[in-house]
Amino acid sequence: MDDKEKESNFIFSYIDKDLEDGVYADNRVHTRFPPEPNGYLHIGHAKSSLLNYRTALKYHGTFNLRFDDTNPEKENMEYVAAIKKDLKWLGIEWEDHEYYASSYFPQMLDYAKEYIKKGIAYVDDQDMETIKQTRGNLTSPGTESPYRNRSVDENLSLFQDMIDGKVPEGEKVLRAKIDMSSPNMNMRDPIIYRVRHMVHPKLGTEWHVYPMYDFAHPIEDAIEGITHSLCTLEFEDHRPLYNWFLEHLDEFQHEPPRQIEFAKLNLSKTIMGKRYIRKLVDEGVIDGWDDPRLATISGLRRRGYTPEAIQNFCEEIGVAKANSTVDTAMLEHFIRDDLRTKAPRYNCVLHPLKVTITNWPEDKVEWLTIETNQDVEEMGCHKMPFTRELYVEQSDFMKEPVKKYFRLYPGNEVRFRGAYFVTCQDYVEDENGNVIELKCTYDPETKCGSGFKGRKVKGTIHWVSATEGKPVEIHLFNSLLKDDSRYTLDNLLDKINPKSLEICHGFAEPEVLKLKSFDKAQFVRNGYFSVDPKYSKPDHPVFNQVVPLKSKWRPPKKKN
């Protein structure tokens, strides 16, 4: 009803203007997400793919998924499968609009020949090093290749040799004839085709020439009828070239696509670069692309993030042209927000401290009924066993309480969530002075739900039966990087937060054994957890901490 107007952004303004000016017939809007299948998607790709997808939805347009597989050196089909899986999971639907740049290769050849015939493309015999030398640099112009003015026929014939596989790699390239003294380096006779004798993941060994991005991309867009080609800022300098390629092709004079650039997403205290991730995997710091500490889509999924949280996050961070780094706290906010009404809430003790209820009978087990999620009535209730021996969190007890501490300490009474008021009577220490057990009493009149109003208690803590509870392994995550200082491949290891992963062996109420992979559970006071599908066994779940709960309680700075 009060369908809140989606945040506007500069891209929508551009599109609105195009529609107003009638640039595209029938007010059509057609976007695309063009990943190169050479790695896994990360949160930055989520921003981009969602932007393209939602833009199409907003304007009742069309969205294409296109694999930009123009470089057989780094690409393979495993990545396309992984990418499709991640996009689907993110809620992106492309129906049958799934395309591959490589399927346009025959067409692209024709366009390349059209340039040759128009005298604006030539085969260059210079080697890579020479081409690099003659390109000039940022402040001085390049020099023209001696092969720049070959005849159309010679170019055609040489290019055919390249196509036919008669030319060794690196010996010849096809170049666009533009301007070797352009201040824009991209316009200094960019390479259109290079020779590669390789197996292409989709095309096999049939091809010997592969098109370069700058040439291929505008053509791919034009072939598919893309109207707005959204890409990241580093391609801003390529736009003149993008337009140049299209302007010189007869077929694409009608409603050519328009490239619009936006800033890519940076997230604080994490890494997204493929090379860096690979290094961390090689060094054994993380266990793969789907390590829960990574901001890859698969990592976030394994950690327990929901697609909705990522969608909302991407919506809220907006789209602009200013380079920026979004605080991870923002991402965490959206997963808390989403899980609050989705996660069942079970008790789990991460760092167990034994509690004996001295006035509770030895063998008595009382199955208390407790709401599974107080905020969501439909989730119903479940049973939780209360026994003589229990575990509470070590941090829920202090021998000598600091001011404003209202959990357990000698003489203090607290509520055991869903159960009774419990008073700490005494504690037991080992020979080193560590507290290893609490002796407590409970008050039968204070049972949860009995309507007892005799007195109030300041603290409520969570607990698990020591005899009925189940052992669980819990992985707590902190930020992967110590800070946001600049890192390189060389110093990356020094920047890693040594406490990025803490493994706890705790106990959870029996109900958690019913959780399946990807189910989320909120463990009281500690945060949200998900079952880790990678390592969990049915009888001994491994939980990942999706995100900690926020807490105003801060333990005192220092104690003697």
Added chain:
RNA sequence: AGGGGUAUGGCCAAGUGGUUAAGGCACCAGACUUUGACUCUGGAACUCGCAGGUUCGACUCCUGCUACCCCUGCCA
């Protein structure tokens, strides 16, 4: 001869010459509370990178500075 971009509170980000410069995150204070969560209420930009100019009026237009980012792959 260099070119292309960007600058709005701690972090994102609206704003396209005319109300007290949206909103979210973070933070602080208070209320509430069977999770110190959640929820609710309240709180900060004498000001929009800096300096000039145009205008009755500028974050929005002009000029000049400054800072940061991108570009010299047969990667995308």
